[in-house]
Amino acid sequence: MNPDGGGSSSSPPPPSASRGAGAEAKEEERGGKQVVVVLVGPPGSGKSTFADAVVAGSNAGRRWVRICQDTIGNGKAGTKIQCLKATSDALKEGKSVLIDRCNLEREQRADFVKLGSTLHVDVHAVALDLPAKVCISRAVSRKGHEGNLQGGKAALVVNRMLQKKETPLLTEGFSRIMSCNDDGDIKKAVDLYNALGPSDSLPSGIFCQKSKGPVQVGIMKFLKKGDTSTVEKSSGPKITLSETKPEQQKPLPKHEKVEEGMSCPMEIEKGLNDKNENEEHAKECDSDTAADFLQKFDNITYIRLVLVDLSEKSRILSLVKEKASKKSIDCSRFFTFVGDITQLHTKGGLRCSVIANAANWRLKPGGGGVNAAIFSAAGESLHHATKKCADALRPGTSVVVPLPSISPLHQREGVTHVIHVLGPNMNPMRPDYLKNDYIKGSKILHEAYNSLFENFASIVRGHMGKQNEKLGPEMSASGGTSPNDTKMKREDSHGSERMKKHKLLPPIMTVKQQHECTKANMPNYHDKSITSSAAPNQAREGDTKKSGVVASKTWGSWAQALYELAMHPEKYKNTDSIMETSDEFIVLKDLYPKAKRHVLVISRTDGLDSLADVKKEHLPLLRRMHSAGVKWAQKFLEEDASLVFRLGYHSVPSMRQLHLHIISQDFDSTSLKNKKHWNSFTTPFFRDSVDVIEEIEQHGSATASSDEKILAMELRCHRCRSAHPNIPKLKSHIANCKSSFPSHLLQKNRLTSS
């Protein structure tokens, strides 16, 4: 029978090379290959159900026993020692064991791993990674729980536990790790173990179940699409770096969200990989540099690295994968992907905004492999854009090329930047030929990856070259980034109409409508009287001049209110909503404040609707808007010193006309009603003004904007990051949460307080 039970992985079981002859003999004595399955999951994740289902449903002759700490002491709560003893006894009787305890921390499961290894038995981890809110709500509402953990107490416990969760790693000693993200995954995993006969073994390695889940599937969802079932023809391995936008986020307890990712083709190390013994060097370079890189971005930005290869059989891919797991790199932040790097979105379901190209030294489109494929997929515009940035590359260096929005690769796959990178050159026909100096080759390879990651970092965080801590003068240009080129495709709020190809025409008000607005004294956010009768979303012909095609958003009729105010503040001077007016901006009390204090600094520049429109020329304006915001925050602090303010923009605003939010972090407001409200101020969807300014200084555009998918993320406290099942519960939590703010908010004056 197939021990993989028709599951999602097609990898054949590896030879049990790690086991000595003695172990095999012991197995024979016991009459099979036993296994210890360590379940990993918080209360409410369904560990007991899982274990019971495996025990009850075993249909292949394997004997299973569930060991549950809650019941081990004659039905009463027991100790870990008792569990270990029971495990040992069961194994000696020839049974396989399911450890039914939370085991969320490495230390908690270490003894079981050790026991397995002492007895020469494989130890698997099955992580039940359901969304926190699912676990919480199940744990809270269950009745008659064996450990009596239910009701309100359960929510607290689950939250506390999830903060400490450590993802199981192969380095801990597990031979196989499987993670399940929804009930479907769990069912599959149960089936897999049920079908496991006494002599069968499951393939070792990490198996992320990536099925489509209901809501918070996040990265796992699109990883699923990387399943080896859609493998294409191989032309050699490649690593690709790309900025990855997952379809949806699954917040992880510690380093929360992953948002920006980069994929790179393995061809960077082409020369080195010609010889098998040098694969070691290559994988070291990949995973070491990746690990360092990810560590730098831990907790700061949602970064992901994706290693791409056309072939599932790639030896490099599996070596890197293995190495990465040993390096304790979070498998959701650095993972391998089988597929075509030029079709990551359309074929692979990955949203990679940045891809790395294993270029040639002349940065020519030709050649073969991934370079030719990327140039061909990206069209002429990549060639032109590349020429603008650099003429040639030295081995070990890389260059960022913003991909013009007319490029098919930009339009179809959402790629905004290509980073050309040149690895070591082992080809005697080329300059800088290294002969057979593989040590030097590895060094250059390392440099190449460093350069690549640095450049990727600069795209994500706007850190080109040296970090500039203050809002000082402009930094030097970043390789000719044109803001228009970096605009992302977006859909309108109904998701029905693709974005227009041209810049939009601001609506023209009819005389009658102007009259109505004046009469009302304030533009009504949802009153269609403000809407132009002249089709507000029509394209303006003359605006296509320079870069031609510009992705832009269509604005609904209700989205015009701020524009109207900014253009004609004098009409609304009688209201007390406008707090300040200047030539450049107005300051307005938000009509539906989401906190005790919530004001908007609205730019008065016509045509500047959102961050996507902001270019270097707007920097002085942005700095002055920021200063005005700080000034108002300070004014509010004089009235209430307990407030804390954050200044920032929405990545994708709902209302047109660029506006900066100044919002107190109490979020104490009846107008804060839903998940979108909450997440728009407490996830990376909210772009701190200081970061936006820095990005534009260094990049010429706001590059790290997050997309609207993030607004559907689960609800987490903005201070302690605990998860909550719904808005009312979240609000009652934040009313009392006294935790300090996450560390990244405490830096760079992202928070303003007294």
Next chain:
DNA sequence: GTTCTAGAAC
């Protein structure tokens, strides 16, 4: 039965 969310309409 009540609470809460999410999608449509504006």
Next chain:
DNA sequence: GTTCTAGAAC
């Protein structure tokens, strides 16, 4: 952006 409401979740 908000409001409204069907229907899911409790």
